[in-house]
Amino acid sequence: MEKTIHTYTVSIYTENNIGLLNRISAIFQRRHVNIESIVSSVSEIKGVSRWTIVVKVSEEQIKKIVGQIEKQVEVIKAYYHKDEDTIYQESCLFKIKSDLLFEEREIQNIIKDSGANIVTVNKKFFVLEKSGRRNEIEEIYNQLIPFGIMQFVRSGRIAVTKDEMKISEMLAAFSN
Amino acid sequence: MNTETLKEQKVTVATTERISGCEAIVRCLLEEGVDTIYGYPGGAIMPVYDELYKYREQLHHVLTRHEQGAAHAAQGYARISGKVGVAMATSGPGATNLITGIADAQIDSTPMVCITGQVASHLLGSDAFQETDIIGISTPVTKWNHQVTRAEDIPEVLAKAFYIARSGRPGPVLIDITKDAQFAEFDFKYKKCTGIRSYTPIPKMDLEKVKAAAELINSAKKPMIVWGQGVILGQAEEEFKAVVEKSGIPSAWTILGASAIPTDHPLNVGMVGMHGNYAPNKLTNECDVLIAIGMRFDDRVTGNLATYAKQAKVIHFEIDPAEVDKNVKTDIAVLGNAKETLAALLPLLDQKNHEQWHDEFRKLHVVEFEKVIKKDLYPTKEGLTMGEVLKEINEQSKGDAAIVSDVGQHQMIACRYAKFNKSKSNITSGGLGTMGFALPAAIGAKMAAPEREVVAIIGDGGFQMTIQELGTIFQQRLPVKIVVLNNEFLGMVRQWQQLFFDKRYASTEMINPDFVSIAKGYYIEAKKVTKREELKDAVAEMMGNAGPYFLEVCVEKEDNVFPMIPTGASVSDVRLS
Ligand SMILES: Cc1ncc(C[n+]2csc(CCOP(=O)(O)OP(=O)(O)O)c2C)c(N)n1
Ligand SMILES: [Mg+2]
Numbered sequence: 001m002e003k004t005i006h007t008y009t010v011s012i013y014t015e016n017n018i019g020l021l022n023r024i025s026a027i028f029q030r031r032h033v034n035i036e037s038i039v040s041s042v043s044e045i046k047g048v049s050r051w052t053i054v055v056k057v058s059e060e061q062i063k064k065i066v067g068q069i070e071k072q073v074e075v076i077k078a079y080y081h082k083d084e085d086t087i088y089q090e091s092c093l094f095k096i097k098s099d100l101l102f103e104e105r106e107i108q109n110i111i112k113d114s115g116a117n118i119v120t121v122n123k124k125f126f127v128l129e130k131s132g133r134r135n136e137i138e139e140i141y142n143q144l145i146p147f148g149i150m151q152f153v154r155s156g157r158i159a160v161t162k163d164e165m166k167i168s169e170m171l172a173a174f175s176n
Numbered sequence: 177m178n179t180e181t182l183k184e185q186k187v188t189v190a191t192t193e194r195i196s197g198c199e200a201i202v203r204c205l206l207e208e209g210v211d212t213i214y215g216y217p218g219g220a221i222m223p224v225y226d227e228l229y230k231y232r233e234q235l236h237h238v239l240t241r242h243e244q245g246a247a248h249a250a251q252g253y254a255r256i257s258g259k260v261g262v263a264m265a266t267s268g269p270g271a272t273n274l275i276t277g278i279a280d281a282q283i284d285s286t287p288m289v290c291i292t293g294q295v296a297s298h299l300l301g302s303d304a305f306q307e308t309d310i311i312g313i314s315t316p317v318t319k320w321n322h323q324v325t326r327a328e329d330i331p332e333v334l335a336k337a338f339y340i341a342r343s344g345r346p347g348p349v350l351i352d353i354t355k356d357a358q359f360a361e362f363d364f365k366y367k368k369c370t371g372i373r374s375y376t377p378i379p380k381m382d383l384e385k386v387k388a389a390a391e392l393i394n395s396a397k398k399p400m401i402v403w404g405q406g407v408i409l410g411q412a413e414e415e416f417k418a419v420v421e422k423s424g425i426p427s428a429w430t431i432l433g434a435s436a437i438p439t440d441h442p443l444n445v446g447m448v449g450m451h452g453n454y455a456p457n458k459l460t461n462e463c464d465v466l467i468a469i470g471m472r473f474d475d476r477v478t479g480n481l482a483t484y485a486k487q488a489k490v491i492h493f494e495i496d497p498a499e500v501d502k503n504v505k506t507d508i509a510v511l512g513n514a515k516e517t518l519a520a521l522l523p524l525l526d527q528k529n530h531e532q533w534h535d536e537f538r539k540l541h542v543v544e545f546e547k548v549i550k551k552d553l554y555p556t557k558e559g560l561t562m563g564e565v566l567k568e569i570n571e572q573s574k575g576d577a578a579i580v581s582d583v584g585q586h587q588m589i590a591c592r593y594a595k596f597n598k599s600k601s602n603i604t605s606g607g608l609g610t611m612g613f614a615l616p617a618a619i620g621a622k623m624a625a626p627e628r629e630v631v632a633i634i635g636d637g638g639f640q641m642t643i644q645e646l647g648t649i650f651q652q653r654l655p656v657k658i659v660v661l662n663n664e665f666l667g668m669v670r671q672w673q674q675l676f677f678d679k680r681y682a683s684t685e686m687i688n689p690d691f692v693s694i695a696k697g698y699y700i701e702a703k704k705v706t707k708r709e710e711l712k713d714a715v716a717e718m719m720g721n722a723g724p725y726f727l728e729v730c731v732e733k734e735d736n737v738f739p740m741i742p743t744g745a746s747v748s749d750v751r752l753s
Contacts, residue, residue: 015374019311019321026316067498073320073340076374174373 002060007036009086009159010062012051012069013043013076013167020074024051027068033057037090037156045168048076054157077170081161088159092137093119094128094144095151101126107147114140125150192365197327198223198358201291202231204334207366210262212236212253212623214246214616216273218266220306221293223358238623238652241644243270245616247277248642251286252620255603256578256628258411260287260341261620267294268306271352272313276610278348279317283607284432285409287346289337290314296356297325310352319347327360331367339369344377345496346409379497381512381520389491389508390524392465398533399425400456400463400488402448402477405432405606406470406495410514413437413599416469419518424529426537428456430471432606435596439575445537449477450741451588454548454750455540457741460485461748462536469493470514473503474607483746493517547752548738553593559732560708562586562661566593568715569631569659577629578603580621582614582638585667588737590633612641618656619648629657629719636662636688646698649724657718658700658726660691663733671736695726702726 014020021040028035036054043050055062062080070078098121100107111118116130130140137154195203201224205213215237217225228237240246243265250261261281265274271292281288295304311323320340324333330353337349393399407416417437420427426445429436437444446453448460460466466488471477478484481503492499492506493514500509510517552563566589569577575595580603581587587604596602603621605613618632639660649656666684673681695702701721705714705728718725739750 019315019323022312022315030316064498064502067500067502071496071498073372073375171373174371 003058005056005058007054007056007083008062008080009083009088009157010051010053010055010066010069010078010080011159011161011165012053012078013045013165014049014051015074015076016047016049017074020072023072024069024075027065028055031061031065033061033065039156039158041158043167045171048167048171052156052158077165077167079161079165081159085163086159086161088133088157089131090134090137090155090157091129091131092141092152092154094130094149095125096128096144096147096149098122098124098126100147104147107144110140110143114143116140192363194361195364196223196227196359196361197330197353199227200327200330200362200364201334201353201358202227202235203364204331204366205262206231206234207368208260208334208338210235210260212238213262213264214238214240214249214253214620215264216240216243216246216266216270218270218293218306220267220295220355221264221270223355224264224291224293237264238619238648240616240619241647242642243273244276244612245619245642245645245648247274247288247290248280248610248613248616249620249648250288250290251277251281251613252580252603252617253624254281254286254288254620255617256600256621257624258409258600259624260289260338262289262291264291265293266306267292267310268308271310272308274350275313275317278314278350280605280608280610280613281348282317282319284605285346285405286348287341288348289334289341290348290350292350292352293358294323294352294354297354298356300325300354310350314350317348318350321350321352323352323354324357325354327357328362330357331365332369335367335369336372339372340375378495378513379511381510381517383520385508385510386517386520387524389467389493389510390521392489392491392508393423393425393467394526396465398463399423399465399467399530400459401425401427401467401469402430402456402460402471403427403433403436403469404430404471406493406514407433407436408599410470410495412470412514412518415515415518415522417441418522419525422522422527423525424527425467426456426459426530426534428453430474430477430606431591431602431604433471434591434602435599438597439595446541447591448747449474450479451592451737451739453541453592454544454739454752455537457739457747457750458540459536461487461746463488465489465491467491467493468504469518470495472496472499475503478503479741479745479747479749483748544739544752552589557732559735560705560711560729561735562589562731563593564708565659565661565711565715565729565731566590566633568711570595572715572719573629573631577601577631578621578625580604580614580618580630580632582632582634583609583611583668584635584638585663585671585735585737586633586635586661588668589661611635611638614638615642615645615658616648618658619645619652619654622654622656623652631657631659634658634660635667636660636664636686636691637666639691643694646695646700646726650698650700653723655721655723655725658695658724659718660726660728662688662691662728662730663735664688665733667735668737670734674734674736676742691728692726700724700726702728704728704730706730
């Protein structure tokens with residue numbers, strides 16, 4: 001059971017440090033685990049970074065990996081979650097010829113139905129933004145591809161967890 | 177607040193003054209109580225060496241003959257004393273030469289701080305002369321590393337470095353300091369680091385887990401303890417001995433755990449692992465409760481995991497949560513420092529002696545004695561064995577010597593047969609198996625514990641990897657005893673070739689130089705022994721000598737080390753021949 005492969009979202013709270021990316025990615029690299037996506041951002045706590053890494057591994061593996069991540073000096077806390085335990089989103093941008101926006105009724109419908117946003121429009125192109133689950137992004141991608149996409153980019157996953165992380169309490173306990 | 181911390185604070189305030197970064201580095205080392213450092217100068221670290229010259233009365237810098245030697249010497253210093261070893265090197269090749277020692281310290285949990293010089297910060301990333309990304313290179317083999325580009329960051333970063341290196345599960349830390357940061361002046365103030373918010377050196381002990389462990393131990397019919405270096409690093413020897421004696425449990429050690437309790441303690445049943453003793457290896461697969469204390473189930477200890485102690489319930493006393501369930505699934509994990517967890521365990525244990533169970537160990541020991549030990553220690557054939565050399569050293573040192581071994585057959589023989597009365601006496605490269613470790617490590621060990629006899633046991637191959645450190649030994653007039661067990665082979669590899677590659681001795685035979693002349697060339701007294709009759713007197717002469725001494729013993733060329741668990745085999749398939 002522990003050996004079946006799942007998608008795991010790893011959330012890591014860290015101190016800001018230039019070298020930490022190297023240190024953490026080395027832990028995945030040593031075990032030949034491919035990082036599906038990685039996002040680094042600020043967190044709800046001032047001065048604390050939050051990393052969101054998505055990997056496909058077994059529970060047995062992810063436990064060991066997260067253990068080794070957590071023991072890094074500048075890692076405050078690391079967690080792993082299955083998809084059902086998080087609320088997660090990805091975001092993507094499409095750059096498309098402006099003519100199409102006005103000439104193809106179909107495109108207007110796709111935009112309306114998918115809940116995508118137009119970020120900017122100029123004479124040459126317009127940019128469409130869509131956030132959502134991977135399958136939603138893939139759906140709109142597949143719908144738009146026949147019309148010709150000038151550029152496409154998708155972000156890594158960001159996720160919040162359903163249960164509490166209690167990082168603030170941990171940090172408060174330290175300063176006391 | 178006690179008076180000591182008050183005093184400390186006063187000192188800190190009083191020392192606020194304007195000094196350069198390079199002087200600050202030396203002052204930080206002094207604040208941390210460092211008395212000896214090992215290193216090698218070069219362009220990017222020269223300002224620090226200039227300060228070391230000024231402070232030479234307070235801080236002894238030992239010039240090794242290679243930066244690898246500096247790192248291993250710092251390791252030897254740390255392993256025998258429990259204090260943080262310090263090594264220093266210049267940028268580029270100086271820094272990269274430290275890496276083997278750092279990797280060794282990382283895998284063997286040795287507290288060490290390495291300080292490297294770096295090109296000036298405006299040159300970083302430009303492929304400047306002797307610029308190398310030592311932070312990038314050392315990241316996977318350090319517990320922590322950091323580059324300093326501003327003088328005013330030096331005290332805080334070095335304070336953190338020492339704290340991280342020594343606390344929790346110890347390890348190596350590398351601090352890279354740019355040349356401009358060494359030159360810049362700032363207001364120096366030192367404050368020891370006592371905590372880092374993102375870092376929990378010792379996990380909190382859970383008393384419920386201790387109780388559960390005690391219950392399981394008390395109900396066990398055939399319990400067995402395997403202890404590792406965690407007992408030594410946690411300074412838990414007393415508590416450990418009390419636990420062993422009260423519970424009466426047969427206790428075996430990993431290589432790095434050796435000497436935590438004396439070799440001839442009646443409950444000490446020997447070494448586990450690839451070349452460990454027959455009884456504890458075999459009976460690992462017969463015990464009902466396996467109690468692992470401060471060890472990490474290295475593959476050289478467990479053999480094939482699929483057949484390792486499957487019948488047993490496993491209790492793991494461990495300071496590093498990442499080690500729990502990493503290799504062997506535990507039933508009860510007791511996190512914490514061994515000193516604390518074992519002290520909590522002791523009163524909960526029933527007094528027992530497990531007489532019948534001990535008999536099984538004795539029976540298998542007799543088998544090992546007949547098939548292996550007798551031949552090793554009391555040989556009747558003409559050629560000398562490595563084992564009889566160790567036996568002679570044991571007899572003459574009475575077991576009080578610290579044995580620093582290199583890597584290979586002689587290492588396994590040294591670990592198997594050396595007699596240890598005192599903790600921190602077995603200094604060897606366990607996890608990394610670094611040939612060339614012993615000679616420089618013996619330097620550090622002797623300097624940290626000058627009152628102790630330090631005997632290095634080295635193979636003819638490994639000796640030639642760091643042979644230049646004879647120069648350091650001579651210059652420092654260090655009375656270390658160096659024993660080279662010369663089989664004219666990379667013996668351990670040859671053994672594998674014999675057993676698993678049909679005796680195809682690919683690149684393992686060596687035509688060696690005249691080692692005695694080389695030692696003498698370094699003005700070190702030296703002798704070579706080729707016959708059994710000469711051995712006793714030669715060892716006596718070595719031990720009685722007040723200075724450094726080199727002894728070459730020509731041993732049987734093609735002896736093998738047994739018992740042996742072939743790679744991938746089960747501990748219970750341990751071979752005696
Ligand atoms: C730096 C390094 N290179 C290679 C090895 C692989 N290796 C392990 S034991 C050994 C042979 C050691 O020969 P020697 O020093 O003569 O000791 P002996 O086994 O003969 O006692 C070798 C080459 C190693 N452990 N370390
Ligand atoms: Mg040899």
